[in-house]
Amino acid sequence: MKDEGSDLYTIKSYVFPQSLEEAYELLTKSPRNNLILGGCCWLKMGSRRIQTAIDLTRLGLDEIRAADGWVEIGANVSLRRLETDPILKRRFGGILGKSVSSIVGVQFRNCATVGGSVFSRFGFSDVTCALLALEATVVLHHAGELPLADFMALPIRCDDILVKVRIPDDGRTAAYESMRRSSTDFPLLAAAVSRRGDAWTVSVGARPAMACRSQAAERALEAGQGAAAAGDAAAAELTFGSNLRGSAAYRQELARVLVRRAAETCMEGGNGQ
Ligand SMILES: Cc1cc2nc3c(=O)[nH]c(=O)nc-3n(C[C@H](O)[C@H](O)[C@H](O)COP(=O)(O)OP(=O)(O)OC[C@H]3O[C@@H](n4cnc5c(N)ncnc54)[C@H](O)[C@@H]3O)c2cc1C
Known part of the structure; x- marks a missing residue:
């Protein structure tokens, strides 16, 4: 993938496994040297020697479905799909699409994946901030299902x-707000609020630490x-x-304003709902 000495990454062996x-x-043979690939959008920013790159794109992990x-x-759903998929457009006030719409540009979002975004647990992550407010869970191959917050x-x-990633399809409304210094910069702060009847969920991200729930706001x-x-x-x-x-x-101060705005939007029925 690169010439020795450049600041990209080197891959010795590139594998398409047939099963999870x-x-x-392959991964656990050497977790320090072998690596799962998402869209490589973050990986390509660094320099790293990868013994075995594990490409999951032939395992059918690029689906969004609503059932039960x-x-x-x-995990391999692109950030762009979060904006365009009809299932997500009709649910949760469309906040998953809204949360990613300022990330770099459409071409980039066509490559970056939900798996890479959630697994990396970036403090600035718009995606995890929105998913936390929707009380999402993550399904790991080995460790099984656990709440995203855990x-x-x-x-x-x-x-x-x-x-x-799994989200309870419980008819909740939701709203997402972020503030950026310029339209496609990392968020300065982000807030997501969801409401199901009298139950509210509030998360605040890019503090700049990782997104977390505000139980006092809830x-x-x-x-x-x-x-x-x-x-x-x-x-x-x-904090x-x-x-x-x-x-x-x-x-x-931004948290004060963005949480208020998102909560107001939910009171009015959520973004676009
Ligand atoms: C210039 C730039 C600006 C950005 N701005 C924002 C922003 O404003 N808001 C925001 O939320 N995000 C932002 N991001 C992050 C981006 O949205 C993606 O989260 C990021 O690129 C990782 O996604 P990826 O699919 O490319 O993962 P990769 O780069 O392929 O992988 C990242 C890490 O995740 C691991 N990984 C990937 N998939 C899996 C999996 N299924 N299971 C286990 N581990 C896995 C990889 O091993 C690697 O360690 C930005 C990124 C860049 C490069």
């Missing part, structure tokens, strides 16, 4: 395969205190940090 078990066996009360999104709390170890909404109180509660409860995009104090 075969992929898992769940929406399932395969998965995000685990140390990042490249010794399992993310097979799919309690405020469930007690009927309104969207502004939820914004205040999230700003008071969560924020500084980086070159913005200070902790600025992010705290």
Whole structure:
């Protein structure tokens, strides 16, 4: 994949496994040297020597389906599909599409995958912020199914395969907000809110640490205190940090505003619902 000495990555052996078990066996033979490939959009930014690159594209993980009360999104579904798929357009206020629509550009989003985005647990991730508010679970080949929130709390170890993401198909409305310094930059802050009857879920991402739920904001909404109180509660409860995009104090104010806006949108029926 590269010339020695350049700053891309080197792959010695490129494999299309015939099954997830075969992929898992290859990976766990040497998790430090062997690697699952997503769309390679992040990988190509670094330099790395990969002994065996494991390409999952022949395993049918590029499907989105709604069945038995769940929406399932395969690991190889592209970020662009989150914007265009009719199943997702009709559900959750379309927030999965909205959350990724500022990521770089359409060509990039045609390559980057849900699996690569969720597995990497980037602090800036729009995708995980939206999925957290939808109470998604992740299905790992070896470890099985666990709530996304629990998965995000685990140390990042490249010794399992993310097979799919599952979202309860429970008719909830949802809304997503992010603030960026320019239209396709990383988010300065992101907020997602969902509502199912009287139950609310609030997540805040790009703090710049990983997205997390704000239980204080959820309690405020469930007690009927309104969207502004939820914004205040999230700003008071969560921790924020500084980086070159913005200070902790600025992010705290953004959390107040973006949570309020997303909650207001949910009260009106959610983005586009
Ligand atoms: C310039 C740039 C700007 C970006 N801006 C944003 C942004 O604003 N918001 C945002 O949310 N994201 C952003 N991203 C991240 C992007 O959306 C993708 O999340 C990222 O590129 C990884 O997706 P990928 O499919 O290309 O994964 P890859 O680069 O192929 O893989 C990334 C990592 O995930 C692992 N992996 C991939 N698939 C699996 C799997 N199924 N199971 C286990 N491990 C797996 C790989 O082994 C690797 O360690 C940006 C990325 C770049 C390069």
